[in-house]
């Protein structure tokens with residue numbers, strides 16, 4: 498069966514800025530793939546290419562097996578309802594002059610243009626109900642709602658067209674810490690109940706521990722590692738994944754103590770002038786000559802793959818924690 502989303506060798510260059518520089522990943526039907534990495538690594542740009550807010554410089558994006566990369570706006574129309582996006586900042590992504598009901602109904606005007614007014618209202622009510630909001634919220638304006646309620650409205654709007662694929666771009670990062678978990682749980686419940694596929698974009702690896710089936714780790718426009726969630730958490734192969742895991746806050750204090758913190762001290766280098774060879778080498782405690790000279794290929798490890806010269810085809814993995822100590 499075809500995947501809900503296939504991305505092949507995607508590149509998005511803004512002039513000299515190589516924001517995305519050869520990314521390949523898939524989201525299986527009904528599955529969740531998390532795209533994880535620090536701010537500025539190019540995650541949002543990948544999401545925007547998938548929903549075609551950006552036209553990729555090169556590469557292929559297939560949604561439900563259909564190559565949408567070269568399609569014009571008009572040719573894209575029949576596929577519009579297939580994929581939706583939820584952004585980080587609900588205040589910025591909801592039109593303040595529109596009533597919530599109209600905001601939520603808007604995607605239907607594109608994907609199901611012949612729907613009667615009554616059917617549309619019914620769909621709005623159903624969609625609001627799914628995200629735990631009462632029907633009368635439809636007659637309010639976005640600014641009359643709390644941040645968490647506004648993000649629920651964004652989710653209702655994204656799901657009203659019954660998309661096969663949802664792009665969730667840091668959907669909880671702009672919210673009060675107190676409501677982040679409830680919105681995350683809502684998305685997880687909806688995903689399980691409705692069964693849409695999801696590309697979940699986040700800088701916070703621990704946020705996806707219970708949500709993602711697959712994890713792809715991105716650094717400066719490229720993937721460092723990808724694989725099944727259990728493997729990424731239990732046996733991370735790439736030094737960058739290991740560093741991210743060591744830096745991620747965990748709820749379990751026993752595991753917290755068992756980890757040696759690895760400092761990702763310096764900021765991300767610029768996508769304007771990325772390091773030669775392995776892009777992570779300038780911050781990697783294990784870097785050696787070869788890392789500057791040669792771009793590491795993706796090597797299969799377990800059921801995933803990692804791009805590191807220290808990952809062996811026989812399954813050997815570097816250990817950043819040991820390296821940092823020694």
Ligand SMILES: Nc1ncnc2c1ncn2[C@@H]1O[C@H](COP(=O)(O)OP(=O)(O)OP(=O)(O)O)[C@@H](O)[C@H]1O
Pocket residue numbers: 511514515516534535536537538539540541542543667700768
């Ligand atoms: N329209 C644009 N024009 C020029 N550069 C851009 C544009 N959009 C993004 N970039 C650059 O591309 C790189 C990746 O940005 P992107 O927003 O995709 O990263 P991110 O990992 O999603 O980070 P964040 O979580 O902060 O959004 C950054 O260096 C950013 O400055």
